[in-house]
Amino acid sequence: MVDRYQPSEFEEKWVEEWEKTGVYKVHKVIKSIKSVNKKQYVLAMFPYPSGAGLHVGHVRNYTGTDVVARYFRMNGHSVLHPMGWDAFGLPAENAAVKAKKNPMDMVPEHIETFKKQMKSLGFSYDWDREFTTTDPNYYKWTQWLFIQFYKMGLLYKKNAPINYCPKCKTGLAEEEVLPDGTHERCGNKIEKRDLPQWVFKITKYADRLLSDLEGLDWPKGILEMQRNWIGKKEGINIKYQVSSIKYQVECFTTTPVNFGATFLVVAPEHELIKKILKKEIKVPESNYKEVKKYVEWATGESEQDRLKVNKEKTGVFTGLYAINHVNKKEIPIYVTDFVLATVGTGAVQGCPGHDMRDFEFAKKFNLPIPRVVTGLKGETGSIEKTEDVVEHGGVMVNSDFLNGISFEKAMKKTMDYFEEKGWGKRVTTYHLRDWIFSRQRYWGEPIPMVNCKKCGWNPIPESELPLKLPYVKSYEPTETGESPLSIIPEFVNTICLKCGGKAQRETDTMPNWAGSCWYFLAFAFWNQHEDSAAQFLSHESLTSASRGPLESEKIASASSLPPSISNFKLKIENSGSWLPVDWYLGGAEHAVLHLLYSRFWVKALYDLKLLNFKEPFLRLRNQGMILAEDHRKMSKSFGNVISPDSVINEFGADALRIYEMFMAPFNQEISWATKSLQGSYRFVKRIWDLYQNYVGNKNFCSVQEEDKQLVVKLQKTIRKVTSDIPEVKFNTSIASMMEFLNEWEKTLGVMGYGLSGKNAKMFLQILAPFAPFMTEEIWKNVLREKKSIHLSAWPTVEGEIVEEELIIPIQVNGKLRSTLRVSRYEISKDIVEKKALQDEKVKKYVEAKEYKVIYVPGKIINFIVR
C-alpha cells in the first residue's frame, strides 16, 4: 500500500523535530578556522516585518539563500545562517498611524507572523541569533556606534536646505529621493526645507568607497551604480577676475579648452548673483532689472522643470565681464538655469565649440564659437551646426602653444600651465553628498546627544545607554517639522554633563537605515539566550558530533553587555571567524542605500580599529522580483497578491520552494504562474511515489544489478547540482534532477528498480536543500535512516564518469547529416570514420569525392567535401 503525498501530514512535524534536536544550530564558533573556505556566513537581507506577512518575493530570496546554506552545511563547512528583523522606520510607523496602534505594540505581532511563515517554509536559520533592531538591547549599540562616529568627527549638526517629504513630515537623504523628485517610500513630491540636521560625513570616505569596490564579487550593475553614485571627477578650478571690480568667479571644468572660452555662465543661486541683487556689486540698472526678473523666474521653477534635459537654453547678461587668462580677452558673464549651484562651483566657462550645452547657449545669445579642436576626421572649418561640435578627441588648433597636441594631452598640459601660473588648482569632486541622518519622526533610534546653551552638543555617557524611546500615546508627526519627541518634556529636559546646567536632548531619531548598517556584525556574536554562551568558546573543529548544546560554561551574553569599546572588542573577538559575510543575497533596490551605508560604517569601524576588515559583503547576488500573473507588481489594490500560506496549504512548502527556484534564473524578474507551479508539484509527488514503491516492495537492487546507464546519469546529475548551487543556478539544478527522474521512471517500467540503495539515497541528498521536508520524511521513515538527511555528507563522484556508449554526430561540411552510436572502446579516428562512411545518409554526400576529416574524439566528426 502506497501512502499518498500529503505534505500537510508531515511538514509541521519536521519543523518541531529540527528545532528540538538543534539540527541547524550553530553552537560553536571555530576560533581557529584552519581553512578560510571552511566557514560560510550565508545571509539574506533581513526583512522589515510588515503587517501583510511574507511575500512570495521574500520566499524566493530566502529559499535561494537557504539552499546555499544547506549545501555548504552538507559539504562539511561551518555555516552561519541567521535571521532577524529590521523593524524601525517609516513604513512601520505609517502603518501604525493608520491602524491607530503604537508601533511598539504592533511590531511584535508582525514578527510572530513572519517567523511562523518562515518556519513553515523550512528555512534552516539558527533562531538563537534572532534579534530585532527595535529592541533596546540592540539599539543601545546602534546609539553607541553613533557616539563613536560623533567622537571621530564624522557627525555634525547643521542647518541647511534639505529634502523634505511633506507627507511623511521628515527630512530625507539624497539617496531616498527618486529621480522624479519623489520619496522612495511613499511616492510623494519632495520639497526643499531649511531644518537643522545631523549629517554624516560619508563624503570623507568617497575615495575608499570607490576604490574598494575593486575586489568585490558583486553583480556588475550594482558596482556600476555605486561608482555612478559616488561620481568621482578630476578637474581644475579656475579663478576668473571680473573686469573693473574686485571679485573673482571660480569655474570647475574637467576639460579646460580655454582658448575656446567665450563666456562665463553662473547659476541663479551663485554668490555673484546674490551680490548683484543686494547691490553689493554694481551693474547697469537695465542689467540689474533683467537679472532680478530672471532669477525670480528661474528659482520659482520646480526642481523637475529645472532639471529637464534638452529644454531651450535661457539666461540673461549680468553686465559684467571676466578676463580669459590665455588671451586676455574680455568675455561676458551670464546667469542661466542650466548651471546647477550644487555641481562643481556653480559657475562654468562656456566653450561653445566643444560642449553641446555651451554651443546651444552661444547660438541663442549670438556669442562667438571658435574652433580649438579638430573634428574626428581632422576638420578645421568653422563650427556652425551641432554635428560640428567636438566634445573629445581630435587635435588642438588655434590654441597657441597647444597647437598640434592631442586633446587628452592638451588638457593635462593646460592644467599644469594654469597651476604654474596660479590661475587654477586641480580638484577632485564627487556626486556623493553627505548623509542627512536625522528624521523628525517617532519610530527610530533616539539620537543620544544633549544640547546645552553653554557647552554645545555632547553625547550622553555610555552608562546611560540605551536611551530608550518612550512609549507614548501620541507619536504622530508634527506640522512644525519637529519630532514628536519634542513635545514630551520628560524626554527633552535633562542636565548638561559638563556644566550641570539645564540642557535639552536631541529629539530627532535615526533613519531606518541605522539598524541595518551593522546587523550583519551582530549576527556573528548575538545570542538571545542569556545562559547559552557556548558560542564564545573556542573549538578545534565543528564536527557533527559536537553540535550538541554545551550548558556547563556560562559567560555574560552578548545582549546583556553594556556598550563600551572593550565590550565591543570582546564581542568581535568572541564572534569567531564568521565575519565578513561570504554570501549576501537580496534585491537590487538597495544598491546605493543600504549597501553603500553599510560599507561606510564598516570602513569607519575599521579606522577606529574595532574591525579588522574593510568590506562587509564579499559576495553579493540579487534576486529578481516576482510579478503577479498579470505581469504587474503584486499589490493589494490590484487584488493580484499570491500568499505563500495558501500555496503551502494546497501544494506543500517543498513544491513552493522548488517552483520558485525553478521558475527562472535567480536574478531575473519573472511573473508568477500557478500553472507552472503544478509542474513542480508533480515533480515532488512523482519522487514521493517512487520511493514509497521502493520500500513497499523492499527492493533495492545490488550494485551488480544496477542499470549502468542510469548510474552514469545520476553521477552526471550529482556533478551538475554540485557545481550549479554555488553559482546560484538553481533552475538548472532542478532541471537536471527532473531529467534524471524521467530516465529513472522509464527504467522502472522495463527492468525493476535500476538503482542500488546507496545511489537512491544520493539522489535524495542532492534534492534535500531544495525540498527539505519530503526528503527528510523519506530519509527517515522510508529509508529508515537515523540521523537527519540535512546533516548527512553531500554525495561526491570520484574520478571520471565512464559512459559505455557514446553518440557521435556526423557532419558533412559542417551540416548535421546523421549520428553514430559507438562503444567507448571504438572512438579512435579510424573506426569512427569507417563506421560513419557506412551510414547511407553520409554516403550520399561523401561517396566518390575527395574529402578531409575533422574529428574531435568522442565528440563530433566532420567531413569536408569539395
Added chain:
RNA sequence: GCCGUGGUGGUGAAAUGGCAUACACGCAGGACUUAAAAUCCUGUGACUUAACAGUCGUGAGGGUUCGACUCCCUCCCGCGGCACCA
C-alpha cells in the same frame, strides 16, 4: 546622451566553439472513467512533402572558423540605473 543588462518555440527557459530548443508549462490526440478531475502514453520550431526526406531557423547585416546562440565588427529593439555633472 552615458553606463549596465538582455533579445532563442504558443509561454517560462536550456546550451559559452561541437546533435539549437534540454527541463517545465500550455496545446492536440489517445488510455483509464458513466462522466469529470487526477494520472499515464504519444505528438508539438517554421515551411515544402502522401511519405521518405529536404530547406530555413537563436533581433538585423557582415566577418573569423571544418563548425557560431556562443568569438569579432556595424546596427536595431526591450529592461534597469544615471544625467543640462561642466
